[in-house]
Amino acid sequence: MNKLFINYLKNVGIILSIVILSLLLNACSIKTNVVASSDGVYQYKTIHNPEGIGKFYLGREIAKVMGHEGAAWLERPSRSYRESPQNAIDRLDLKSTDVVADIGAGTGYLTFRISPLIPQGKFIN
Incomplete structure (x- = not known):
């Protein structure tokens, strides 16, 4: 095989390895929407809609006060x-x-x- 082609395949392999590793690391770092606490009536979540306050009642997030x-x-x-x-x-x-x-x-x-x-x-x- 041509030496240039072999180098090309090595470079493609390295790039693919980096892309796959990046995707795996990103998937591992994604946070899940875990319930931080619950008082029996409300749930409090650490990850929530920016328009809400992180406090949930009957599964729906309470919105910020509207002006x-x-x-x-x-x-x-x-x-x-x-x-x-x-x-x-x-x-x-x-x-x-x-x-x-x-x-x-x-x-x-x-x-x-x-x-x-x-x-x-x-x-x-």
Whole structure:
């Protein structure tokens, strides 16, 4: 065989070895999303979404507190389709004299939809 071709094969072998070793080392260093602790109600994870606080309730991460900058997201047109808020309101089976508290009302998205349903009731937000 040609000496140049043999050198080429050696170089390819070295490069492939380096690539494979790098992939193996990278796979070994990937952290798993381990539950750091649990208090029976909440789980706390060390690796989590940067938009969350690392605290989970019923499998869902609690988001960071939203400021006024997030108002447009709360009022987005796709919310009625994606979250079905009217379905949730209907399931409340509200009576006209009920008292409703909307805790963390944000922009009042649900407040404005529920308050007409309780004209003799009381709405606290």
